[in-house]
Amino acid sequence: MGIGTRSFTNVEGLAKKVATTGALPTSANDGDLAVVLDVDDLYEYDGDTSSWVKIGSVSWGGGGGSANFLVETRSITGTEISNKQLTLVNTPTASSAVIVDAIGGTGQRVSVDFSLTGNILSWNGLGLDGVVSSGDVLRISYTY
Numbered sequence: 622m623g624i625g626t627r628s629f630t631n632v633e634g635l636a637k638k639v640a641t642t643g644a645l646p647t648s649a650n651d652g653d654l655a656v657v658l659d660v661d662d663l664y665e666y667d668g669d670t671s672s673w674v675k676i677g678s679v680s681w682g683g684g685g686g687s688a689n690f691l692v693e694t695r696s697i698t699g700t701e702i703s704n705k706q707l708t709l710v711n712t713p714t715a716s717s718a719v720i721v722d723a724i725g726g727t728g729q730r731v732s733v734d735f736s737l738t739g740n741i742l743s744w745n746g747l748g749l750d751g752v753v754s755s756g757d758v759l760r761i762s763y764t765y
Contacts, residue, residue, distance in 0.1 A: 645673050663690060665762070669724060676720060676762035692762045694724075699755040706743035711765040713737065718765075724758040 637655045639645055642664075645655055651668025664673040677690045691711055701707045713719050716737040721729040729735055734748030742761065744750050753759070 642673075649673075665692060667760075674720075674722065674760075674762075677718070677764050689765050690762070691765060692760060694758060694760050697753055697755055697757045697759060702753065702755050705745040705750060706741055709740040709742055709761065709763070711763075712740040713763040713765050719761065719763040721759055721761050723753070724760060 637646075637653070638658055639655055640657075641659050642657050642662075645657070645664060648671065649655075649666035651666060653666040655664045655666070655673065656662070657664060661678055662675050663677045665676045666672075667674050676692055689711075691709075693710060695707065697707070716731045719731060719737055719742070721731075721735055721742070723729065729749060731737060732747075735742055735744045736747060737743075744753065
């Protein structure tokens with residue numbers, strides 16, 4: 622997956638629909654999207670790990686399929702390492718709406734590995750402190 626930002630404002634027609642997580646395809650193209658209908662979750666296929674990653678939940682309002690999701694794939698800079706924080710493109714709806722995973726590593730937990738204030742994601746004194754280095758890639762998924 623390349624460095625960049627992708628935004629989804631309407632998942633209808635953008636994502637494959639499957640009944641359950643067990644019905645997710647065993648392989649897909651990097652960046653493919655799927656909605657798991659029994660739990661209304663949105664998944665993205667990670668070609669690097671050959672796995673599906675939950676990136677948010679889907680709200681099927683009156684017209685159907687409307688939700689704001691953003692997946693930021695970020696190469697961490699030296700300045701961000703020094704400041705122990707980075708600025709997200711948008712302000713997440715809640716800290717619980719943020720999923721952070723290190724490419725080639727594991728998922729990170731809010732309040733344990735990172736914190737969120739507005740659109741500032743920081744890790745000073747938390748689990749990512751001293752672990753993340755300049756050039757590391759984080760995938761940050763959230764609703765806003």
